[in-house]
Amino acid sequence: METIKIVLELSTQLQLQVFQLDAKSAFLNGELQEEVYVQQPLGYELKGQEDKVYRLYKTLYGLKQAPKAWNHKINLYFHQNGFGRSQSEPSLYVKKKREDFLMVCLYVDDLIYAGTSKDMVADFKDTMMREFEMTNLGLMRFLLGI
Numbered sequence: 001m002e003t004i005k006i007v008l009e010l011s012t013q014l015q016l017q018v019f020q021l022d023a024k025s026a027f028l029n030g031e032l033q034e035e036v037y038v039q040q041p042l043g044y045e046l047k048g049q050e051d052k053v054y055r056l057y058k059t060l061y062g063l064k065q066a067p068k069a070w071n072h073k074i075n076l077y078f079h080q081n082g083f084g085r086s087q088s089e090p091s092l093y094v095k096k097k098r099e100d101f102l103m104v105c106l107y108v109d110d111l112i113y114a115g116t117s118k119d120m121v122a123d124f125k126d127t128m129m130r131e132f133e134m135t136n137l138g139l140m141r142f143l144l145g146i
Contacts, residue, residue, distance in 0.1 A: 007105045007112055016114040017120065020137040021128055023070075023109040031058055032065060033075065036128065067072045067108070074106065095120070112140055 011018045037053040038060075038072065046052065059066040078093045082127065088091040093104045102115035102124055111128070115121045128134050 001027060003086075003091045003105045004112065006095070007103055007114060009115040010103070016116065017121075018112055018114045018140040019125065020140040021111045021113070021125065021134040022137055023111075024133050024135055032056055032069060036063065036066070038066065052122065061143070070109070071106075074132070078104070081127075095124075130132060 010016075033083060036056045039049065039053055040046065056063070059069045078085065081095075083093040083095045086094070087127065091106045093106070095102045095104075098116065099121060100115065100117035100120055102113060102117070102120045104111055104113040104124070111134075113121065115124070115125060125136060129136060
């Protein structure tokens with residue numbers, strides 16, 4: 001929550017517009033780092049092999065590893081695409097390009113972002129929507145009761 005306040009306060013001071021994205025299936029995007037097995041779902045059992053289990057390679061909703069796997073995947077993506085992660089606020093990412101910058105705040109599956117360059121902002125939105133299947137919520141109007 002502190003990171004959101006920082007982004008909003010800085011955006012206000014610099015008179016930047018704040019935009020919002022929502023990951024449609026965030027917890028289905030993560031790859032598992034460890035072996036996880038599940039029972040065959042009811043109605044989808046293999047005849048004669050009902051006692052067998054499935055090994056998961058990607059996360060599912062409700063899996064306790066899902067939030068960590070999603071965070072790992074998006075953190076890796078940000079690092080590979082030139083973003084630095086704040087040491088004191090781990091959900092805050094900043095990308096610099098000459099005198100311009102773009103800041104992104106990640107809160108579970110919601111992202112708010114603002115930047116000094118309209119091109120950086122537009123490129124970020126387009127790339128994130130392609131890479132992670134996000135919903136563009138446009139200008140931020142409401143987030144977590146704020």
